[in-house]
Amino acid sequence: MSAAIKPLVAGNWKMNGLKASQAEFYKMVVGISDEVADTVDAMICAPSTLTALLAEKAGKGPPAIGGQDCHTAASGAHTGDISAEMLADAGASAVIVGHSERRTDHGESDAIVNAKAQAAWRAGLIAIICVGETEAERKAGNAVSIVEGQLNASIPDGATAENTVVAYEPVWAIGTGLTPTAADVAEMHKAMRVNLEGRLGSEGQAMRLLYGGSVKPANARELMSVDNVNGALVGGASLKADDLLGILAAYS
Numbered sequence: 001m002s003a004a005i006k007p008l009v010a011g012n013w014k015m016n017g018l019k020a021s022q023a024e025f026y027k028m029v030v031g032i033s034d035e036v037a038d039t040v041d042a043m044i045c046a047p048s049t050l051t052a053l054l055a056e057k058a059g060k061g062p063p064a065i066g067g068q069d070c071h072t073a074a075s076g077a078h079t080g081d082i083s084a085e086m087l088a089d090a091g092a093s094a095v096i097v098g099h100s101e102r103r104t105d106h107g108e109s110d111a112i113v114n115a116k117a118q119a120a121w122r123a124g125l126i127a128i129i130c131v132g133e134t135e136a137e138r139k140a141g142n143a144v145s146i147v148e149g150q151l152n153a154s155i156p157d158g159a160t161a162e163n164t165v166v167a168y169e170p171v172w173a174i175g176t177g178l179t180p181t182a183a184d185v186a187e188m189h190k191a192m193r194v195n196l197e198g199r200l201g202s203e204g205q206a207m208r209l210l211y212g213g214s215v216k217p218a219n220a221r222e223l224m225s226v227d228n229v230n231g232a233l234v235g236g237a238s239l240k241a242d243d244l245l246g247i248l249a250a251y252s
């Protein structure tokens with residue numbers, strides 16, 4: 001772990017959560033101790049129907065509130081979409097862009113992800129940019145080159161450690177209970193660090209690099225202690241306060 005970088009554990013609720021989920025969320029708000037908050041940043045990326053409700057419930061947080069996707073435009077005739085400005089207005093401070101589920105389900109290319117990251121910055125949001133290889137790409141020995149290609153094309157010029165977080169999520173590890181070995185995570189995160197330092201200098205050196213894919217309380221300590229892993233992007237386990245708090249406890 002890079003000592004100077006404050007880690008981030010971001011929960012991605014995906015298409016889960018109703019107004020009643022505020023009760024579980026409030027358990028997270030009251031369960032994050034000052035000691036934990038001093039050590040690690042916490043965030044919940046809620047469905048946009050809940051952004052304003054949870055932001056109000058969180059007050060100043062933690063957790064901070066994030067969105068899960070945004071359009072590239074600030075406003076306009078884009079039925080069903082949501083802009084980064086709308087998320088910011090509802091109380092979000094960050095937005096995930098380029099999640100593999102968006103890339104697969106909605107055909108989002110690196111170029112679109114790049115434009116969405118710029119839209120996030122335009123609205124004053126942190127862009128959490130996701131990258132990751134498929135199972136076939138890993139089996140073919142191409143995982144690192146695939147991820148480097150995604151980094152190069154998805155991260156806009158002007159990325160800083162303040163406005164950008166990178167999340168490495170092997171597609172085959174998402175929601176499957178499978179995780180890469182600590183050695184594989186270390187290899188990938190080192191490669192990402194070298195790539196980002198080469199392009200962005202000290203900003204790339206200080207940028208938070210999250211690991212995502214089947215992170216649970218039981219494996220968080222091992223995964224989060226890998227060099228160049230500066231936190232986690234958590235799906236299923238972020239829906240339950242006990243699990244999220246258990247993952248945050250990896251930093252205690």
Ligand SMILES: O=C[C@H](O)COP(=O)(O)O
Nearest residue numbers: 012174175213214235236
């Ligand atoms: O954004 C989160 C990831 O897709 C990981 O999901 P998961 O923790 O349910 O595997």
